[in-house]
Amino acid sequence: MPGSRPVTLDVPAGGTAALVASPRTGTAVARVVVGLTPPRAGRILVAGRDVTGLPPPRRQVGYVPAGGALLPHLTVRRNIEYGQRKRERVHEVANDWVDSLVTHLELAPALDLLPHLLSEAQRFRVALARAAACLPEVLVVDLPVGATGAGRLTDVLPRVCPPGAAGSAVLVCSADPAVLAEIPVRVPVERVEAADR
Template sequence: MRVTLRLRALVAVPGTGPVTLDVPAGRMAALVAPPRIGTAVARVLVGLAPPRSGRILVGERDVTDLPPPRRQMGYVPAGGALLPQLTVRRNIEYGQRKRERVREMADDWAATVVERLELTPTLALLPHLLSDAQRFRVALARAAACLPEVLVVDLPSGMAGGGRLADLVPRLSPPDAPGVAVLVCTADPATLDEIPEQVDLLGEAVGR
């Protein structure tokens, strides 16, 4: 099985790690931490802040020092962080503009993700008109629209409005692709019940 995301002795923020973890394509793993720490670690993983030490690899590429657009990572911030003045369609398109991808492929794939996540009826709506669960799906679609190899999800309080992350993740990759490697930063018990591979950022690695 192809390993997509590798963390090597990563200390993302003071008081955590070092974490060594492999996440294969099409699989999920969780970094278990309180919300504030989970958010800080997620920002390090996607390149919005530097780590204290260690390395982050995507496939065979060391992306530790690369800016976010060159990491081939999608990011779902806590709460989704949708732009309130933009419609659902434009929020998803905004994610595409932030990546270096072939435009025609990205457009076709974005339309597919919208359909798979059942967002077509919401495309003309502003975020405040959506349910919490719909906003989360829009944030997933925005992150997946650029065909990332890795998806980092900051999920401090679970999926508001119900649903299972494990049911949504398979919809985020083309059927002929190996799948996206998903790393979830969370302490939510319901979410952790879905994810066998876990690392406690304040303690020891655990697997279930």
């Protein structure tokens, strides 16, 4: 974007930071970090690795887009498993992790349902489980203002961390005061050109 400034973020493993931005800017940054849009300048680092030129499946970045973007023709279980389909992981370990996510996020009763039959809170948890299913090193959550389905992030995010692991670095893109009140590390941005991690 013309006249924009680069943004620098450093989120440690297991830490959470918020990018305080308009929905358009927050989504733009999220897409750059995930790899859906190239940055105009700068680099994206994940655990010290430069992933700027890598395609999304090779970045080890999970993404919860605004609204969840669940696939309407797939059941809850199939939506969650969809997050693993291009990951190079041992299937037994991955399947065990999906089962753990389902339990921790209280999704077992909804596994055979289609997304339109879920509450907003359930849809958010399914999108979160799908993003966490590939054991990402970074988790990007795009939350527009008024997205009530997210509930208290401080209650939900720890549930997607494997036992004994440091956890993912979590970047929340939002301008919602209720969401931001839960996250002590906040970086305000009006217009951005590139995102660094």
